[in-house]
Amino acid sequence: MDPPVPKPTTLRNILVRLLTFGILVLAVRFACLITLAGESCRYNNDLCFFHDNLKFRGGGETLFVRGSGRPRVPELWTTKKWRRTVDYYSAIFQDLIAEGFLLPNSKALCVEALAGEDVLALQENGVVNSIGVSENASPPLIVSASNRRHPFGESSLDFEFSRLNPLGRPAEFSDEVCRTLKQGGFFVAHIAAKDSYGFNSFLELFSCCRLVRSRDMDGLDTTPVREIVMKKENRLQSGNLGNKCSVPGYKREIIREAEALMEEEPKKPWIALKRNLKKVKYLTSMADVSYKQRYVYVDVGARNYGSSIGSWFEKTYPKQNKSFEIYAIEADKTFHKEYRNKKGVTLLPYAAWVRNETLFFEITRDPGKKIVEKCRGMGRVQSVRPSSNYGDNVDKIEGFDFAEWLKSVVSERDFVVVKMDVEGAEFHLIPKLIESGAICLIDEIFLECHYNRWQKCCSGQRSPKFKKTYGQCLELFTKLRENGVLVHQWW
Known part of the structure; x- marks a missing residue:
């Protein structure tokens, strides 16, 4: 007797059940895949589980797109x-x-x-x-x-x-x-x-x-x-400083911790000022400067590299492991060649001044001594040709507006250290820095103030090179500190 042939309806039911079971298995696996796709996909509008690695940037509400295979x-x-x-x-x-x-x-x-x-x-x-x-x-x-x-x-x-x-x-x-x-x-x-x-x-x-x-x-x-x-919040960007600036209170607090200024004129300034340098309280030894955009050192009147950049700033100044951009401002062309091979130092072969103009650069020497290029004396910049017995020791140089340059190079978010040794021009430069607002860009300044100091060579005689007095220098230092600038007496 032949076995009964299954009815078409029964066969259809079996196929439907098998298909339903297969779909159920796929659905369960599909749900597991979604669940394991990772928390980073939960809030994304895209179906990130279709992708192993999608682009992150997008428009609209899409923020986080990250696929995942088999997370563990x-x-x-x-x-x-x-x-x-x-x-x-x-x-x-x-x-x-x-x-x-x-x-x-x-x-x-x-x-x-x-x-x-x-x-x-x-x-x-x-x-x-x-x-x-x-x-x-x-x-x-x-x-x-x-x-x-x-x-x-x-x-x-x-x-x-x-x-x-x-x-x-x-x-x-x-x-x-x-x-x-x-x-x-x-x-x-x-x-x-x-x-x-x-x-x-x-x-x-x-x-x-x-x-x-x-x-x-x-x-x-x-x-x-x-x-x-x-x-x-919507706030106006500070941008370039105007002609006035307000030094914040936290910078003024630092000044109260600084070393005291020498109130009395030293009898032997070449000794006293060097001793005073050992008492200097550097800003970076008193405060954390980690949260600054850039770190900049400007040496105004740099002379040769070893004069202060190499001998003092690189070796002595505490930098908190920060890399500083260094600018050397030196008008005397005698020293320019040395900077060509100094990496990390930008030379500005001009004289820092209160405006852009041609100046006269006077080389100073002791009377009766012959000047040689290798032992070139210190120089002064003047806006008019000086009357001098050494006419061959006067050069024409280009001066630039130091305050405006500083405002174009650094911002309030930078940490800026300045050393200034400009043979008397500080009595022009400092007032311009204050009037222009550029002084607020300087965090710390080492300033040599030139006055008619007692001469080392000749007891009881003052230097005829400068007309300012020590009292006027002290007034300049005091004014800087009153304006919230941490200034140190340089030698």
Whole structure:
């Protein structure tokens, strides 16, 4: 007897059941793939699980696009140290949420999120639209990006957080925060500013933001840190300084800690002034200068490289491991050749002056002594030809407006050190710096003031080279300090 032939309806039912089962299996795997795609895809409008690695920058509401294959929990995440760090930042963010600086629907970014503990803390507190950036990616919490170039569009973030280590280019970082943060958005930073100078230098980097509050607190390892909360607002850029400037109070505080000026004229200035240099309190030994855009040293009246750049600034001045741009301003052409082979030094072969004009450069020597080029004397610049018995020792040189040049080269966000030895021209240059507002660009100045000092060679006789008195020099130093400039007496 032949076996019964299955009815078409039964066969159809079997096929439908098999197809349904297959679809169910695919759906489950599909759901698992979505679930494992990583937290960074949760808040993205794009279907990021279709891609292993998508571009980060985009328009509209798209912020974080990151695909993931088979994610696994890193061993680091299972350690007690990891959990302790997450809990620390969780407490920080809970305070910020309570104060209204951070909302559950905020698009949040953690900068230099080394292992992502701060990102996870945000997500555990309900801020699911959060991601971190660091040089090294750590999916799904951190994407790879420079802290000076975030992979997000302009005004796309509501909240940014950074636990700042010393930054190589802090100004570029601050500009990127200003670019990516929305108007009304908040930037929170933990910095190690130990003094008022460093704290205010940090604030000055963020021209787009207003300080909301700051507080001192314990860091992860109990090291003191300062938490700063800033809000992005429409603010006018400072741009170039006008003819007047106001030196902030924190710079004036530094002056109170500086060495005292010598009130009485020294009988042996060549000894007293050199001794005084040992008492100098350098700004960089009193304050943190880490949060500056650039570091610039300007030697006005530099003479040869070894005169002060090589012998003093390079060897003695405390630089806090910062690389300085060096400008040597020297009108005497005798010294120009030496600078051609000096890397990192820019020579300006002109005389610092109060305006752009041709000047006369007078070489000074002792009467009765023959001048040779190798032992060329000190020179003075004058706007009119001097009456001198040594007419062959007067050169024509080009002078330039030093104050205007300084305003075109540096900004208030830079750290600027100036040494000035200009054979009496300081009585013209300093007033112009004050009147033009350029003086506010100088953080520290070492000034040699030239006066009719007692001569080393001839007891009881004063030098006929300069007409100013020591009292006038002291008045110049005092005026600078009253204007908030940290000035030191140079020899």
